Amino acid sequence: MCSGRVDPTIILEAFLSKADGVFVGACRRGECHYVTGNLQAEGKVNLTKKVLSYIGLHPERLVMEWMSSGEGGRFVECVTSFQEEIRKLGPLGKGEGIGTEELQLKLTAAQRVMEGKKLRWVVSKRLEFKEKGNLYGEVFTEHEISRLFDEVVMDELTLQEILLRLRMEPLSAKTLSGMINIAPSRILRHLADMKRMGLVSVSTEDDGRSPVWKAV
Amino acid sequence: MARLVDEMEELRIGVFVCHCGTNIAGFLDPREVAEYAGTLPDVVFVKENLFSCSQSGVTEIQNAIKENQLNRVVVAACTPRTHEPTFRAACEDAGLNPFFFEFVNIREHCSWVHKGMAEEATHKAKDLVRMGVARARYLEPREPIVADVEPAALVIGGGVSGLTAALSLANRGIEVKLVEREEELGGMLRRIFRLYPSNIDAREFIARQVEAVEGHPRIEVFTCSTVEGLQGYIGNYRATISSQGVNKREVHVGVIIVATGAAQLDLGEVYGYDGKRVITLIELEERLRNGELGAKNVVMIKCVGARVPERLYCSRICCMTSIKNAILIKEKDPEARVHILYRDLMCYGVDNEALLRKAKESGVRFINYSLERPPIMENGRVRVHSDILGKEIGINADLVVLVTPMVSQDGVEELSRLLKVPLDGDRFFLEAHVKLRPLDFATDGIYVCGTAHWPASVSESIEQALGATARASTYLINKRVTVEPIFSMLLDEDLCRGCGLCASLCPYAAIEMVQTEKGIKAQMIAVACKGCGTCGASCYRRAIKMNHYTDEQLIAQVRAAFSG
Numbered sequence: 094m095c096s097g098r099v100d101p102t103i104i105l106e107a108f109l110s111k112a113d114g115v116f117v118g119a120c121r122r123g124e125c126h127y128v129t130g131n132l133q134a135e136g137k138v139n140l141t142k143k144v145l146s147y148i149g150l151h152p153e154r155l156v157m158e159w160m161s162s163g164e165g166g167r168f169v170e171c172v173t174s175f176q177e178e179i180r181k182l183g184p185l186g187k188g189e190g191i192g193t194e195e196l197q198l199k200l201t202a203a204q205r206v207m208e209g210k211k212l213r214w215v216v217s218k219r220l221e222f223k224e225k226g227n228l229y230g231e232v233f234t235e236h237e238i239s240r241l242f243d244e245v246v247m248d249e250l251t252l253q254e255i256l257l258r259l260r261m262e263p264l265s266a267k268t269l270s271g272m273i274n275i276a277p278s279r280i281l282r283h284l285a286d287m288k289r290m291g292l293v294s295v296s297t298e299d300d301g302r303s304p305v306w307k308a309v
Numbered sequence: 310m311a312r313l314v315d316e317m318e319e320l321r322i323g324v325f326v327c328h329c330g331t332n333i334a335g336f337l338d339p340r341e342v343a344e345y346a347g348t349l350p351d352v353v354f355v356k357e358n359l360f361s362c363s364q365s366g367v368t369e370i371q372n373a374i375k376e377n378q379l380n381r382v383v384v385a386a387c388t389p390r391t392h393e394p395t396f397r398a399a400c401e402d403a404g405l406n407p408f409f410f411e412f413v414n415i416r417e418h419c420s421w422v423h424k425g426m427a428e429e430a431t432h433k434a435k436d437l438v439r440m441g442v443a444r445a446r447y448l449e450p451r452e453p454i455v456a457d458v459e460p461a462a463l464v465i466g467g468g469v470s471g472l473t474a475a476l477s478l479a480n481r482g483i484e485v486k487l488v489e490r491e492e493e494l495g496g497m498l499r500r501i502f503r504l505y506p507s508n509i510d511a512r513e514f515i516a517r518q519v520e521a522v523e524g525h526p527r528i529e530v531f532t533c534s535t536v537e538g539l540q541g542y543i544g545n546y547r548a549t550i551s552s553q554g555v556n557k558r559e560v561h562v563g564v565i566i567v568a569t570g571a572a573q574l575d576l577g578e579v580y581g582y583d584g585k586r587v588i589t590l591i592e593l594e595e596r597l598r599n600g601e602l603g604a605k606n607v608v609m610i611k612c613v614g615a616r617v618p619e620r621l622y623c624s625r626i627c628c629m630t631s632i633k634n635a636i637l638i639k640e641k642d643p644e645a646r647v648h649i650l651y652r653d654l655m656c657y658g659v660d661n662e663a664l665l666r667k668a669k670e671s672g673v674r675f676i677n678y679s680l681e682r683p684p685i686m687e688n689g690r691v692r693v694h695s696d697i698l699g700k701e702i703g704i705n706a707d708l709v710v711l712v713t714p715m716v717s718q719d720g721v722e723e724l725s726r727l728l729k730v731p732l733d734g735d736r737f738f739l740e741a742h743v744k745l746r747p748l749d750f751a752t753d754g755i756y757v758c759g760t761a762h763w764p765a766s767v768s769e770s771i772e773q774a775l776g777a778t779a780r781a782s783t784y785l786i787n788k789r790v791t792v793e794p795i796f797s798m799l800l801d802e803d804l805c806r807g808c809g810l811c812a813s814l815c816p817y818a819a820i821e822m823v824q825t826e827k828g829i830k831a832q833m834i835a836v837a838c839k840g841c842g843t844c845g846a847s848c849y850r851r852a853i854k855m856n857h858y859t860d861e862q863l864i865a866q867v868r869a870a871f872s873g
Contacts, residue, residue: 098842110871126751127841128729128816213849
C-alpha cells in the first residue's frame with residue numbers, strides 16, 4: 094500500500110479510536126515506489142495537521158517521515174523519536190486539556206471536513222496548482238496554497254462544528270459563539286449560509302429576542 | 310477455479326500462529342496469542358504450527374480449511390514478501406479463493422524487534438492478530454487478470470548494455486526497437502582504449518556488437534532518436550519514437566529495457582584542468598589509443614568529485630580503469646613514472662586484485678590521501694600529504710589525470726517521468742528492490758541494466774543486460790502475463806461526476822475519462838493499475854474502491870488496533 098492511499102479520514106479514524114499519535118512512513122522524495130503517491134500523502138498529512146491544530150490538538154501527534162524500504166536504521170530512529178515525542182505530549186485530549194466528549198465532537202467535525210468535497214479537491218490539486226497552475230493558468234506558491242487551506246479549513250470546520258452542536262440541541266448564535274470561540278458575527282454569517290444550503294433553520298422555540306437555530 | 314464465498318455465508322475464520330522454530334516462539338508466547346485469537350468474533354478454528362510454511366504446516370492449514378469449512382484464513386507468521394505466495398497457493402489448493410488469506414507479521418514486526426520483552430511482544434502480537442482478523446472479515450475474492458503480451462521490446466540506449474540486451478532478445482525471436490539519441494551506436498566504449506581485466510580492445514569489441522545489431526533481421530535501429538511518448542502497461546506498451554525531432558513513429562511493444570548509460574563527470578577547471586597537461590580519464594584513454602602519451606611523469610588523482618558531500622557514492626570502476634591504464638603506460642614505457650593518488654582502492658574480485666598486484670610489481674606508486682587534505686598543483690609538480698607516511702610528498706608531473714566519477718546522463722528526469730519509474734538521489738535509475746528484484750522496476754514490464762542503474766564495469770553491464778532480458782523473456786516467451794488483481798475500480802458509476810481528478814492524479818495513466826450513456830465517467834484499466842490507491846484516497850465522491858485495501862478493511866484494522 095502506497096502512502097498515497099492514506100486518506101485523511103482514516104487518520105482521523107485512528108484519533109477517534111483513541112490513538113495518541115499517528116505515524117505515516119513514505120518513500121523519500123523523488124524515490125516513490127509509486128512515482129508520486131508520497132507527494133500526495135505529504136499534502137494530505139500537512140492539511141490534516143492543520144485541521145488538528147485548529148481543533149486544539151497538538152499537530153505533532155501526526156508525523157510523516159521519509160525513508161526507503163531499505164533504510165531499517167532510519168525507520169527505527171524515526172519511530173523511536175516519534176514515540177518519545179508522543180509520550181511527552183501525553184494521552185490524546187488530556188495533553189491538550191480537552192474533555193472526552195468535546196474531543197469526540199471536534200474530531201468528528203474534523204473527519205467530516207476531510208470527507209468534504211472542497212478540501213479533498215484542493216489538496217489533491219495542490220501539486221498541479223503549484224506546477225502547472227489552475228484552469229486559468231494561475232500558478233500558486235506553497236504559501237498561497239497554505240493560506241487557501243487556512244481559509245477553507247477554518248470555514249469548513251466551523252460549519253461542521255455548528256452542525257454537530259445543533260444536532261444535539263437548538264442553540265443561539267451567541268451560545269454557539271461561546272462554545273466554538275468565534276465571534277458571533279462570523280457564526281451568524283455561517284448560519285445564514287447554512288440556511289441557504291438548507292442545513293439549518295430558525296427554531297420555533299425562540300425566546301423572541303435572539304433566534305435559536307436548529308439542524309434540519 | 311477456487312470457490313467464491315457467498316456474501317450471505319457466515320464468516321468462518323481460521324487463525325494459524327507460527328512458531329517459526331524459535332524465531333517467534335523464542336521471544337513471545339504463541340500459545341497465549343493462539344488462545345486469544347480463539348476469543349475473537351467469527352474465529353472458529355485456531356492452530357499453532359512449528360513452521361506454517363513447511364509441507365506439514367501447509368497440509369494442516371489445508372485440512373483445517375476443508376474440515377472446518379473455513380472461508381477466511383489468517384496466518385500470523387513472517388513476511389508477505391517471501392511467504393504470501395505460499396499461503397495463497399495453499400488456500401487455493403484447498404478450494405478457497407487466495408484473496409481470502411490475510412497475513413499477520415509477528416516476526417519482523419514483533420518478535421525480532423522486541424527481543425527480551427516477551428510480555429510486551431505477546432501483547433503486541435495479540436493486537437496484530439486482532440487487526441488481521443478484523444480486516445479478514447472484509448476480504449473479498451479476486452480473480453487474477455491475464456493479459457496478452459506483444460512479443461516485441463523497446464530498448465532505450467545503444468551502448469554496450471543496450472546492444473547486448475537487443476541482441477539477446479532478438480536471438481530469442483523477439484522483435485526489438487533500439488533507440489539511440491546519438492548519431493552512432495556504441496556509446497561510451499567508442500572512447501575507451503582497452504577493457505580490464507581482459508585487455509581486449511574496446512572499440513573492436515563494440516564495433517562487432519554494433520555490426521551484429523545493425524545486421525540483425527529482428528532489430529530495428531533508431532539513431533538520433535528519443536522516446537517522446539508512452540502509453541499502456543506490461544505486454545502492451547505504445548511508445549512514440551521521435552527521430553531528429555521530426556519523424557514520429559508509434560511502436561507497439563510488450564516490454565521496455567532502460568540502458569541509457571552514464572557520463573563522465575565534467576568538473577570544469579579544477580586542479581588546473583586544461584585538456585593538455587591536466588586531462589580527464591577518457592582523454593587519457595584517447596591518448597593511449599593514439600600512442601601519444603607525451604609524458605614521462607604521470608600522476609593520476611582519484612576520487613576527484615567522488616565521495617564528496619555533494620556526491621557521496623563510489624563510482625566503482627575508476628580505480629580499476631586507472632590501474633589498467635597505469636599498467637598500459639608502464640608496458641609501453643617501463644621508464645615512465647606513474648603515481649596513483651587515492652583515497653581508497655576498489656579492486657574487488659580475483660582478476661582485479663591480480664591487476665593491482667601487477668601494477669605494483671611494475672613500479673606504479675600508490676599514495677593515499679584524505680578528503681581533508683587533497684593534492685595541491687604546483688608548476689610541474691603535485692604536492693600531496695601521504696596519510697601513511699604522515700608527511701607531504703612532492704611528485705614531478707608532466708601529465709596529471711583527473712579521475713572523476715560516472716554520473717547519470719542528461720535527460721534522465723524526463724525519461725523517468727515518461728516511463729513512470731523512479732530515480733535515486735544521485736539520479737541513477739532505482740530498481741524495485743535491491744536484492745529481490747534488482748533489474749526490475751516497480752512498474753511491471755520495464756527493466757534497467759548497465760550504468761543507467763549505477764556505475765558498473767563492462768562485464769557487469771553485460772551481466773545486467775542479459776539478466777534484464779531474461780526477466781523480460783518470461784513474459785515475452787509466454788506471451789501472457791498474470792497481473793495481481795489489486796486495482797482500483799469504480800464502485801458506483803452514479804457516484805462518479807466525471808471530474809477527472811483521479812485520472813489527473815494517477816501516476817500510471819491507468820484511469821481514462823470516457824463518455825458513457827450516463828455522461829463522462831472514470832474508467833480504470835485494471836492491468837495498468839499498480840494499486841497505489843491515491844485515486845481512492847482522493848475521490849471526494851467516494852466513488853472509487855481500492856480493491857484489497859478498501860476503506861472498510863483499513864478502518865476495521867485501525868479500529869481493531871485500539872480496541873484491545
